[in-house]
Amino acid sequence: MEALDELIRISREAGLPAEVYHIKAAGQQNWPKIDDLLARIESAQKEGLKITANMYTYTAAGTGLDACLPPWTEDGGYPALYKRLRDPATRVLLLEEPTQGIDVAAKAQIHALIRNFARRGGAALVNSSDLGELARLCDAILPVRRDRIVGRLDRAQGLDERELRAAIGG
Numbered sequence: 339m340e341a342l343d344e345l346i347r348i349s350r351e352a353g354l355p356a357e358v359y360h361i362k363a364a365g366q367q368n369w370p371k372i373d374d375l376l377a378r379i380e381s382a383q384k385e386g387l388k389i390t391a392n393m394y395t396y397t398a399a400g401t402g403l404d405a406c407l408p409p410w411t412e413d414g415g416y417p418a419l420y421k422r423l424r425d426p427a428t429r430v431l432l433l434e435e436p437t438q439g440i441d442v443a444a445k446a447q448i449h450a451l452i453r454n455f456a457r458r459g460g461a462a463l464v465n466s467s468d469l470g471e472l473a474r475l476c477d478a479i480l481p482v483r484r485d486r487i488v489g490r491l492d493r494a495q496g497l498d499e500r501e502l503r504a505a506i507g508g
Contacts, residue, residue: 342375346382346389355388362393364441423460431455431462437471449475473497 342358349356358379363372382389411432412419431452437445452462452475466472472479479491479502491497 339371339375339378342378346378346387349382349387349389350385355390358389358391360393361391362441364439366442368439423455431460433462433464433466435466435468436464437466437468445471469499469502473499473502 345356345358348354361375363369363375379389379391411422433452436452437448440448449471452464456462456477464472464476476497477493479497480487481489481491481502491502
């Protein structure tokens with residue numbers, strides 16, 4: 339919402355029209371915010387500001403796996419990244435909140451990319467606050483509390499979000 343408030347402020351102060359480009363409420367946690375977002379745009383329009391918005395209407399997104407890789411993996415550009423991903427000695431992905439703020443279709447695509455990577459012999463280490471994502475995506479989960487591994491949950495034994503929440507003490 340801060341970005342929208344800034345866009346409206348700049349439009350008001352500069353006396354210029356403004357466009358919200360690819361408006362969306364990415365991520366389930368943001369879905370409830372869309373009504374407020376649209377109300378703010380409509381309020382600015384009623385005030386006389388020329389604020390418009392557009393969105394893409396695709397059922398899938400184009401976010402690549404590189405969006406959730408640590409920045410160091412791209413040191414040297416995409417050719418170096420591709421070389422690292424092909425090298426069996428470095429075929430480990432370290433993913434920090436890989437789908438945070440990403441729409442549902444893009445989340446499914448990223449999960450498929452991670453699973454395909456693992457099927458081809460790679461290992462993905464995923465740090466995510468989305469416990470459901472971890473339960474669906476991981477073969478094994480090592481809950482950490484106070485910088486210490488406090489257990490191990492395996493897919494073979496069945497994983498669900500409730501068990502995971504109990505394991506991490508949440």
